[in-house]
Amino acid sequence: MHSQDFFFQAIIFLTAAVVSVPIAKRLGLGSALGYLMAGVLIGPYFLKLVGEEGTDIMHFAEFGVVMMLFIIGLEVRPSLLWNMRRSIFGLGGLQMLITTVIIGGISMFFGMNLLQGIAIGLIFSMSSTAIVLQTLAEKGLMKTQAGQGSFSVLLFQDIAVIPILAILPLMANQVGARSVDLHEAVINETTVSALPGWQQVLLIVGLVALIIIGGHFLARFIFRFIAQTGLREIFTASALLLVIGIAVAMDRVGLSPALGTFLAGVVLADNEYRHELETTIEPFKGLLLGLFFIAVGSSINFEILTTQPGTVLGILGILILVKFVVLLFLGRFFKMRTGQEILFSFALAQTGEFAFVLISFSSQNAILPEHVSGIMLIVVALSMLVTPLLLIINDRLVQPLFIRAQKEQEPDEMEEQDNPVLIAGFGRFGVVIGRFLMANGISATVLDSNPSNISFLRKFGFKVYYGDANRTDLLEAAGAANARLIIVAVDDREQINHIVEQVQRKYPHLKIFARAIDVRHSFELNEMNIAGYRRETYDSSVDLAVRVLGELGFNRYQASRAARSFRYHDEIMMKELHDLWHNDKRKYINEVRRYSQQLENILVSEKDHVLHESDNAWDIESRREEIREMYELLAGKSEGEEDKEKNKDR
Amino acid sequence: MNVRNKILILFAHPVLHKSKVNRQMISAIQDVEDITYHNLYEEYPDFHIDVKREQDLLMEHDIYIWQHPFYWYSSPSIVKEWIDLVLKHGFAYGRTGTALKDKKILSAITAGGRREVYEEGNMNNYTIQQFLAPFRQTAKLCNMVYLPPFVVHGTHLLAQDDIHTAAQDYKKILISLRDQIFSDEEIWSCNYLNDLLELTQK
Numbered sequence: 001m002h003s004q005d006f007f008f009q010a011i012i013f014l015t016a017a018v019v020s021v022p023i024a025k026r027l028g029l030g031s032a033l034g035y036l037m038a039g040v041l042i043g044p045y046f047l048k049l050v051g052e053e054g055t056d057i058m059h060f061a062e063f064g065v066v067m068m069l070f071i072i073g074l075e076v077r078p079s080l081l082w083n084m085r086r087s088i089f090g091l092g093g094l095q096m097l098i099t100t101v102i103i104g105g106i107s108m109f110f111g112m113n114l115l116q117g118i119a120i121g122l123i124f125s126m127s128s129t130a131i132v133l134q135t136l137a138e139k140g141l142m143k144t145q146a147g148q149g150s151f152s153v154l155l156f157q158d159i160a161v162i163p164i165l166a167i168l169p170l171m172a173n174q175v176g177a178r179s180v181d182l183h184e185a186v187i188n189e190t191t192v193s194a195l196p197g198w199q200q201v202l203l204i205v206g207l208v209a210l211i212i213i214g215g216h217f218l219a220r221f222i223f224r225f226i227a228q229t230g231l232r233e234i235f236t237a238s239a240l241l242l243v244i245g246i247a248v249a250m251d252r253v254g255l256s257p258a259l260g261t262f263l264a265g266v267v268l269a270d271n272e273y274r275h276e277l278e279t280t281i282e283p284f285k286g287l288l289l290g291l292f293f294i295a296v297g298s299s300i301n302f303e304i305l306t307t308q309p310g311t312v313l314g315i316l317g318i319l320i321l322v323k324f325v326v327l328l329f330l331g332r333f334f335k336m337r338t339g340q341e342i343l344f345s346f347a348l349a350q351t352g353e354f355a356f357v358l359i360s361f362s363s364q365n366a367i368l369p370e371h372v373s374g375i376m377l378i379v380v381a382l383s384m385l386v387t388p389l390l391l392i393i394n395d396r397l398v399q400p401l402f403i404r405a406q407k408e409q410e411p412d413e414m415e416e417q418d419n420p421v422l423i424a425g426f427g428r429f430g431v432v433i434g435r436f437l438m439a440n441g442i443s444a445t446v447l448d449s450n451p452s453n454i455s456f457l458r459k460f461g462f463k464v465y466y467g468d469a470n471r472t473d474l475l476e477a478a479g480a481a482n483a484r485l486i487i488v489a490v491d492d493r494e495q496i497n498h499i500v501e502q503v504q505r506k507y508p509h510l511k512i513f514a515r516a517i518d519v520r521h522s523f524e525l526n527e528m529n530i531a532g533y534r535r536e537t538y539d540s541s542v543d544l545a546v547r548v549l550g551e552l553g554f555n556r557y558q559a560s561r562a563a564r565s566f567r568y569h570d571e572i573m574m575k576e577l578h579d580l581w582h583n584d585k586r587k588y589i590n591e592v593r594r595y596s597q598q599l600e601n602i603l604v605s606e607k608d609h610v611l612h613e614s615d616n617a618w619d620i621e622s623r624r625e626e627i628r629e630m631y632e633l634l635a636g637k638s639e640g641e642e643d644k645e646k647n648k649d650r
Numbered sequence: 651m652n653v654r655n656k657i658l659i660l661f662a663h664p665v666l667h668k669s670k671v672n673r674q675m676i677s678a679i680q681d682v683e684d685i686t687y688h689n690l691y692e693e694y695p696d697f698h699i700d701v702k703r704e705q706d707l708l709m710e711h712d713i714y715i716w717q718h719p720f721y722w723y724s725s726p727s728i729v730k731e732w733i734d735l736v737l738k739h740g741f742a743y744g745r746t747g748t749a750l751k752d753k754k755i756l757s758a759i760t761a762g763g764r765r766e767v768y769e770e771g772n773m774n775n776y777t778i779q780q781f782l783a784p785f786r787q788t789a790k791l792c793n794m795v796y797l798p799p800f801v802v803h804g805t806h807l808l809a810q811d812d813i814h815t816a817a818q819d820y821k822k823i824l825i826s827l828r829d830q831i832f833s834d835e836e837i838w839s840c841n842y843l844n845d846l847l848e849l850t851q852k
Contacts, residue, residue, distance in 0.1 A: 561698075564696060564698040565698075568698060568700075618734060618735075620739065622739050622740050622744070623739040623744060626739070626744055626745055
């Protein structure tokens with residue numbers, strides 16, 4: 001491909017995405033449908049901007065699915081996966097089994113043989129990981145019962161693809177329908193598959209063990225080392241290298257790359273760089289998935305649709321109906337809450353990207369005749385196109401019926417994992433705040449960009465994430481949407497202001513407390529209207545001064561009271577200075593003069609301030625005087641002259 | 651006599667989140683007109699009392715109430731701090747200290763023990779009024795009138811309903827003081843201000 005061509009194609013795909021996705025989003029259709037429609041539009045039947053190469057692009061873009069499973073894996077801790085085992089194998093297994101049997105039966109009723117029936121059943125029992133998870137995540141439904149159920153089913157299908165790819169050609173052999181050389185046909189054909197079975201198994205086990213052990217023990221050090229270079233693009237590069245490397249290795253030993261990266265994700269779910277990995281891979285995943293959907297859209301063969309509309313739409317209808325009913329039954333059987341099982345059924349009622357692989361695989365193995373696989377391909381593509389529409393129907397028409405039921409179940413459904421407090425910056429300043437909060441039983445999530453802090457702090461049970469709090473995606477990942485307040489404790493004034501602005505724009509509900517670098521910065525923060533700020537060195541300076549007073553002969557309580565008075569009138573003075581600063585900002589333009597000017601202002605106002613009233617606390621001098629006078633008065637009456645002389649002597 | 655008295659509640663409770671009775675008493679009177687609720691521990695968590703501000707507050711009101719739980723036969727410590735700092739010579743007492751002259755002040759107290767244990771020969775040996783002598787004399791030195799106290803006894807054993815009643819009684823008494831319902835004789839005839847409510851029932 002000439003680079004000129006490449007860029008031209010890039011322009012077509014990007015334009016299609018940029019134009020259609022925002023429109024689809026605005027219309028509430030979700031991004032997946034937007035991409036699919038864009039693909040249809042630029043495809044060979046409408047604008048003819050993309051031709052046959054759409055299929056190649058689809059294969060390339062399938063890598064988006066691999067990345068998505070990696071990211072999903074990052075969110076799934078091993079313990080969670082273990083807890084879901086019943087749901088994955090029970091729900092997922094039954095879904096495949098029952099759907100395959102019913103669809104196989106229907107196919108045989110329409111004249112397919114047993115093998116073809118099984119193949120069609122298996123192919124159509126697959127759902128689309130890409131569309132379903134993308135859409136559910138976009139709607140924030142992943143943590144619901146339906147979301148978890150869908151995830152289990154999709155994960156099982158992912159695992160099941162591997163044995164299916166192995167078994168189908170064997171069955172083709174037995175039936176004797178084999179007309180193509182197997183070696184040419186196997187899509188996952190690799191050097192490894194030529195090895196004897198036991199060696200292959202050994203290799204697979206070895207690779208999986210490598211991923212688990214490496215991810216668990218090594219990744220931490222490697223990522224820390226890379227993060228310490230401070231070069232973001234190197235971190236990005238290594239994250240990509242990790243995902244692509246695992247995908248290729250998995251492919252080599254004949255396992256699903258998606259499954260491999262999912263496994264890697266799970267292993268890394270406990271890693272402190274998890275969020276950084278997630279936010280790094282996320283945009284690649286998003287773009288590739290988008291590309292994938294566009295390719296699917298453009299691959300829909302409208303010729304078949306126009307020549308045999310009845311057949312195509314009929315199969316599509318039966319397919320969705322069967323899958324829907326089976327899923328609904330299973331949802332009830334597995335005791336999903338009312339409304340959830342319907343969402344679950346609508347979500348998974350389509351056929352997914354694995355079907356493309358399996359269909360071409362089957363036709364290459366001569367299991368399915370050409371015209372059947374052609375029709376199946378368009379049915380699969382159309383079913384993916386229909387899914388977002390089905391979910392919209394569910395949203396707008398079906399779910400409102402259950403809204404009341406849903407409201408009641410929401411609280412226990414979402415397990416609150418996010419901490420109420422975020423601390424951005426965990427250096428000298430933030431760490432004291434974190435300790436203090438922790439001592440009072442308040443857990444905080446910490447964002448810090450210094451990798452050496454992180455591993456150490458994690459040992460003490462802090463939830464620490466590596467990365468710049470500047471970036472809203474990281475804030476999002478750390479749970480800003482559900483937190484109550486954020487403490488901005490990084491040590492750079494520009495960065496503090498930037499974070500404050502970001503948070504105010506994106507999370508207006510978050511109360512902001514910030515570290516002020518100096519007096520002028522405290523004025524700036526004051527103007528930003530945040531919940532609270534404190535000058536970083538002020539309190540410790542005053543505290544040290546208290547010690548100094550003690551050394552100079554003050555009683556400790558006296559010194560401590562003096563500090564309180566000082567703080568009190570400093571606060572008043574700062575207000576006055578702030579007004580001054582506010583009214584005459586130009587005075588401060590000269591940065592060199594700024595500090596001395598500021599200090600001068602402080603010292604001038606200091607002189608004007610009378611000491612705080614209570615500094616005379618327990619001062620009984622006036623009382624003593626009054627009593628003395630009284631006595632003198634009395635004495636004067638009785639002893640008169642004598643007393644006066646005494647006074648003279650003094 | 652139509653002029654309303656303005657009442658200032660000098661409230662002190664160091665662990666308000668654990669309070670049962672005082673919290674209800676406060677919420678009963680908090681929104682009543684011409685009653686100012688002034689929470690000392692909340693205003694001055696570090697005991698750094700703003701004397702000028704406190705004195706100004708005193709000048710703006712006619713009746714003051716030291717409201718607090720009865721700790722070790724006296725008040726929580728911030729009340730003592732407040733007395734030490736705010737009632738200064740030259741302001742509250744002394745030749746020129748006449749700012750509080752003829753103002754009224756009383757104690758509103760919650761005590762864990764029942765009324766019987768505050769009697770000679772019983773567990774606490776002295777009556778509440780006897781224990782309150784320093785407060786009475788403080789008021790006297792400042793030329794204020796120290797009214798009989800409002801007391802809620804036996805708070806350890808009070809049922810929710812009783813607490814509610816006590817809080818409502820407190821509100822009624824405060825409103826009656828604000829609106830000058832009772833004569834001086836009636837007030838002085840009581841041991842506790844609580845007894846005024848029985849007068850109205852008769």
